[in-house]
Amino acid sequence: MEDLFLPGIALTILIGIAYITGRLADGAHERALRRDEALLPHQYLDSGDAVPDDITLHDSKLVTGKVVIAEDRFRNLLARLRIFVGGRLAAHEATVTRAKREAILRLRTNAKGASHIIGLRFDSAELGRGMIEVIVSGTALYTDHRPTGGRPSALPDDGVNISHRNLLAEFASGSxxxxxxxxxxxxxxxxxxxxxxxxxxxxxxxxxxxxxxxxxxxxxxxxxxxxxxxxxxxxxxxxxxxxxxxxxxxxxxxxxxxxxxxxxxxxxxxxxxxxxxxxxxxxxxxxxxxxxxxxxxxxxxxxxxxxxxxxxxxxxxxxxxxxxxxxxxxxxxxxxxxxxxxxxxxxxxxxxxxxxxxxxxxxxxxxxxxxxxxxxxxxxxxxxxxxxxxxxxxxxxxxxxxxxxxxxxxxxxxxxxxxxxxxxxxxxxxxxxxxxxxxxxxxxxxxxxxxxx
Known part of the structure; x- marks a missing residue:
């Protein structure tokens, strides 16, 4: 029985450490996102390709934002359990959304002075060992409208695609x-x-x-x-x-x-x-x-x-x-x-x-x-x-x-x-x-x- 209990105690400690460190990292990243989103000027974001009729276009250029984000070990474990038993991979949803928000921030930083960014497109790739790359691209429009301060009019996700279930509860049900x-x-x-x-x-x-x-x-x-x-x-x-x-x-x-x-x-x-x-x-x-x-x-x-x-x-x-x-x-x-x-x-x-x-x-x-x-x-x-x-x-x-x-x-x-x-x-x-x-x-x-x- 020691062959089960002793490794089990060690694994429980490691899982607990992974959960705590992962949540601390999540919280720090979320706070940084909210701060940076509030600092950037208001820009009109649209996934469509049409140039608005009520503006005078001076210039345009292609802009991109790219981010590589790593999953914490607890989310990886939870995702593997869910893959085995089936069901919604909620553990990855919040991380993917934060990656999109980070990529959007970098895109908007590259589009300084632009009032509009249209034709937004997202691409993602798995780099292995729990790492994913998210790339967002769009066309920055420089017009007679000047961007004002405040949050952008649209974020990559407003939360409807994110599971708000506690990760520990998700881990328990998957286990x-x-x-x-x-x-x-x-x-x-x-x-x-x-x-x-x-x-x-x-x-x-x-x-x-x-x-x-x-x-x-x-x-x-x-x-x-x-x-x-x-x-x-x-x-x-x-x-x-x-x-x-x-x-x-x-x-x-x-x-x-x-x-x-x-x-x-x-x-x-x-x-x-x-x-x-x-x-x-x-x-x-x-x-x-x-x-x-x-x-x-x-x-x-x-x-x-x-x-x-x-x-x-x-x-x-x-x-x-x-x-x-x-x-x-x-x-x-x-x-x-x-x-x-x-x-x-x-x-x-x-x-x-x-x-x-x-x-x-x-x-x-x-x-x-x-x-x-x-x-x-x-x-x-x-x-x-x-x-x-x-x-x-x-x-x-x-x-x-x-x-x-x-x-x-x-x-x-x-x-x-x-x-x-x-x-x-x-x-x-x-x-x-x-x-x-x-x-x-x-x-x-x-x-x-x-x-x-």
Missing amino acids: IAFLLICWGIYTASGLAVEWAANSISVQEEVAIWSELEPGLIAEHREDYERSLPERYLLGLVNSIPKEAIGPAKDYDFDVLIIPDDSPNAAALPGGLMLVHTGMLELVDTENELLSILGHEIGHYNGRDHLEGIGREVVGVALSAMMFQTDAVLTTWAASWPKLLADRDYSRSQELDADDWSLRILMAKYGHVAEASTTFAKLGQLQGDRSLLDYLSTHPHPRDRVERLEDMAREQGLPIGEPVDLQVAFENFLVRTGEIPASALEDRHQFNLTNTGH
């Missing part, structure tokens, strides 16, 4: 529309990914993943290539009664231990389960360990591993397609609807996998001792519940402990004696002939985290 559109896209794509994942058979999944990761899947490891702890874990998985595994019984499972201190495990396509050494150091009984492996088997039954990969691929593809050069800000903003779209879905997956771990423990041992112990330990490490837990894709470990205990009590599942993990591993080594029973005098010599091949 909400943007988030809703992203949420809809992610939700719809998630449903499509779920359908696709459930349409792929185990055999098709293995075939596809073998092409992507041939070293892990296509060339399935032989037993001698696994470490002793990996052989033990795989033997524990294979000792589960097939009828208790569910649809995942069609997988040819393998277990790979990853040297990582974080207490975690994962299910990869093709039946490869990853277990961190940090998780092995956390558990004390074989029952705890099997509840973890059973949880990962539950993910295979729900096709969660495929759906998770599919959602990530869709998210990256949509970000690249929709956001392009605006990826830093808009991708961060779009990650919130993605998080909310995935939150309930991922939590449901986790709870369903917990249900499978309970069934597998019962089928293996005839009781469900230690079914929630690992989550209790993780809860101690994670601490009390917070707002971040509400947004997390995983339920708080303590909630999972309460749920598993309630399920066991409601179903009348017995709580038996757990099997010490060290004893179970040593018995495995003796049973498979890896070591003689006499070698077990030093009980710290053989454990899951320091025993090699």
